[in-house]
Amino acid sequence: MRIVVVGQGAREHALALNLSAEHEVVVTPGNAGMASDVEVSDCDVAELGPDLAVIGPEAPLVDGLADRLRQRGVLALGPSGAGARLEGSKAFLKQICAEAQVPTAAFGVATSVAEGRELLDRFGPPYVIKTDGLAAGKGVLVTDDRGEAEEDLVAKLSGVSFGEAGTRVVIEEGMTGRELSVFALCNGRDFVLLPEARDYKRLLDDDLGPNTGGMGSISPVPGVGHDEIQAVASTMIAPTLARLQELGIEYRGILYAGVMLTPSGPRLVEYNVRFGDPEAEVVLPRILGGLGDALAAAAAGEPIPMVKVSSQCATTVILAAPGYPEAPVSGQIITGIDAARALPGVWVYAAGVKGLGPTDRREVTSLVTNGGRVLAVTGRGDDPEEARSRAYQGVELIDFDGRLYRRDIGS
Numbered sequence: 001m002r003i004v005v006v007g008q009g010a011r012e013h014a015l016a017l018n019l020s021a022e023h024e025v026v027v028t029p030g031n032a033g034m035a036s037d038v039e040v041s042d043c044d045v046a047e048l049g050p051d052l053a054v055i056g057p058e059a060p061l062v063d064g065l066a067d068r069l070r071q072r073g074v075l076a077l078g079p080s081g082a083g084a085r086l087e088g089s090k091a092f093l094k095q096i097c098a099e100a101q102v103p104t105a106a107f108g109v110a111t112s113v114a115e116g117r118e119l120l121d122r123f124g125p126p127y128v129i130k131t132d133g134l135a136a137g138k139g140v141l142v143t144d145d146r147g148e149a150e151e152d153l154v155a156k157l158s159g160v161s162f163g164e165a166g167t168r169v170v171i172e173e174g175m176t177g178r179e180l181s182v183f184a185l186c187n188g189r190d191f192v193l194l195p196e197a198r199d200y201k202r203l204l205d206d207d208l209g210p211n212t213g214g215m216g217s218i219s220p221v222p223g224v225g226h227d228e229i230q231a232v233a234s235t236m237i238a239p240t241l242a243r244l245q246e247l248g249i250e251y252r253g254i255l256y257a258g259v260m261l262t263p264s265g266p267r268l269v270e271y272n273v274r275f276g277d278p279e280a281e282v283v284l285p286r287i288l289g290g291l292g293d294a295l296a297a298a299a300a301g302e303p304i305p306m307v308k309v310s311s312q313c314a315t316t317v318i319l320a321a322p323g324y325p326e327a328p329v330s331g332q333i334i335t336g337i338d339a340a341r342a343l344p345g346v347w348v349y350a351a352g353v354k355g356l357g358p359t360d361r362r363e364v365t366s367l368v369t370n371g372g373r374v375l376a377v378t379g380r381g382d383d384p385e386e387a388r389s390r391a392y393q394g395v396e397l398i399d400f401d402g403r404l405y406r407r408d409i410g411s
Helices: 010-020 058-062 065-071 090-100 113-123 146-157 226-246 279-286 291-300 337-341 384-397
Strands: 002-007 024-029 052-055 107-110 127-131 140-143 169-172 178-187 191-199 202-204 208-211 216-219 252-262 265-272 287-289 313-320 346-350 353-356 366-369 373-381
Touching: 002 010, 010 024, 010 279, 010 291, 010 346, 010 373, 052 065, 052 291, 058 065, 090 107, 090 169, 090 226, 090 265, 107 113, 113 127, 113 146, 113 169, 127 146, 140 146, 140 208, 146 169, 178 226, 178 279, 178 291, 191 226, 191 279, 216 279, 216 384, 226 252, 226 265, 252 291, 279 287, 279 313, 279 346, 279 373, 313 384, 337 346, 337 384, 346 384, 373 384
Parallel strands: 002 024, 002 052
Antiparallel strands: 107 169, 127 140, 127 169, 178 191, 178 252, 191 216, 202 208, 216 313, 252 265, 313 373, 346 373, 353 366
């Protein structure tokens, strides 16, 4: 099968590497850091003649790319623009949760500072303020500081923080507990579960610093058993798919439930409508076969075959550019990637990079940083400690000026 993966980050690199073990794979537009592993192209998806197109990032899904591809006769994995509103609008997500009786935090929607302050009064600390629209995983503030909450509220609603995406906000009650990411591959009616993960959003060790797009992840999640995962499937994913069907939305793609395991049970934090990043980089190395066939079946609305999953553990550590997440600095030369990739049980996925040298991305002489999250380094091992050790062995071999990474992923 010829599969075209749409996107240019570490998630798409991980997808392409996994799928290329059993299928012919092209990534568009890709990046220079993945071009040594898989074919990359700047061509339009349909022009590449795919048997299956797999859409990685959320923005093109929200923009309706899956709809347009299907209209052109291309088998595409990814929800329609209507289904992608689960991620594209936090207010729509909360509406669906209410209608489907999905357990989640109490909330309100504000379009003015006065409305926002009333909601802050209602819910109290910790204050949780989310942009309604897409914000690359960085549109959420959680704080106990009322002054900081009000400053964030004003910055978002004025458009200063996130432009139009932030001019409507969702304000929620705070939740406490352990976090869990559950991935369902959906064919419009049914779903199968893929390996779960836990994401680390804060920039600094001990969960300090600002929220980011994700600084690392682990899979499986210690202390999370079958019963908890099945509770997420039965109380969140299944009723959500059923409600979408009632609305005439046939959801074919990945539905990623970000969950808080609270003292009163699992509660939904958010949905993403694609593989997470960096969760994809930790989950996909644990899938040993059958992924392409499963994705194609889901895209076609057919029964989904099970994938083969390793019993091993995986840890992913993100290497970020100096200044991330507010103002990442680009242009630092990256060294040590090949040495890290040569380690047993280690993968290095390229995200915010570009090549120096010839214009052909397959012939670059060196890579430089070109974005906030630069590389994802994943280690896989027989237990969490071995997986973590291998990931950090890879991290230590890679260098660029001012690199940022957490030292406590999986600890």
